[in-house]
Amino acid sequence: QVQLQESGPGLVKPSETLSLTCTVSGGSISSYYWSWIRQPPGKGLEWIGYIYYSGSTNYNPSLKSRVTISVDTSKNQFSLKLSSVTAADTAVYYCARAPRSDYYMDVWGKGTTVTVSS
Amino acid sequence: QSVLTQPPSVSGAPGQRVTISCTGSSSNIGAGYDVHWYQQLPGTAPKLLIYGNSNRPSGVPDRFSGSKSGTSASLAITGLQAEDEADYYCQSYDSSLSRVFGGGTKLTVL
Numbered sequence: 759q760v761q762l763q764e765s766g767p768g769l770v771k772p773s774e775t776l777s778l779t780c781t782v783s784g785g786s787i788s789s790y791y792w793s794w795i796r797q798p799p800g801k802g803l804e805w806i807g808y809i810y811y812s813g814s815t816n817y818n819p820s821l822k823s824r825v826t827i828s829v830d831t832s833k834n835q836f837s838l839k840l841s842s843v844t845a846a847d848t849a850v851y852y853c854a855r856a857p858r859s860d861y862y863m864d865v866w867g868k869g870t871t872v873t874v875s876s
Numbered sequence: 877q878s879v880l881t882q883p884p885s886v887s888g889a890p891g892q893r894v895t896i897s898c899t900g901s902s903s904n905i906g907a908g909y910d911v912h913w914y915q916q917l918p919g920t921a922p923k924l925l926i927y928g929n930s931n932r933p934s935g936v937p938d939r940f941s942g943s944k945s946g947t948s949a950s951l952a953i954t955g956l957q958a959e960d961e962a963d964y965y966c967q968s969y970d971s972s973l974s975r976v977f978g979g980g981t982k983l984t985v986l
Contacts, residue, residue, distance in 0.1 A: 802979045864924050
């Protein structure tokens with residue numbers, strides 16, 4: 759059974775870059791689309807972007823200028839970088855798997871909380 | 877403001893039936909993109925509940941059902957149980973090349 763685990767710093771300073779990694783276990787990273795989604799405290803879900811195992815990406819237009827998602831197939835991991843963060847980027851960040859670029863996400867990580875504060 | 881519109885809250889007594897609507901536009905649901913539903917229990921990650929408008933993943937009770945018509949979709953829950961109390965989100969795809977979510981609906985079991 760495929761499992762996803764997010765990891766990274768829980769506290770990031772304003773204007774710095776948020777970096778998170780999602781480790782895929784129990785299955786291969788190949789042939790799927792891998793997304794990042796976030797949820798600010800008390801609010802709804804926001805899709806950040808995805809990467810295909812081959813390296814092609816697609817980002818939420820509202821975050822595109824600040825987001826980079828990369829993949830390391832040798833480690834079965836993919837990563838998120840979000841630059842120039844502000845308090846508005848404080849959220850629980852989830853990684854998730856999707857069978858198609860435009861479809862549902864069927865496996866989710868437990869999420870990791872990132873707080874932007876000095 | 878979310879691209880897909882859901883009611884902020886719904887409620888029902890145990891055993892009753894409730895529905896949650898998800899309204900989009902001609903650039904997402906109305907463009908033919910499928911709608912998917914997630915259940916988020918308090919303090920946990922979202923869980924896929926319905927995919928492809930009306931399909932249930934293995935393990936999801938048949939008390940949960942989904943439908944889609946035009947620019948809208950609905951999630952129905954019959955035989956309401958206390959354990960169904962959660963937030964529910966619809967999700968689709970938009971012609972802007974982006975996955976989009978509804979704002980979420982909090983279901984309260986009275």
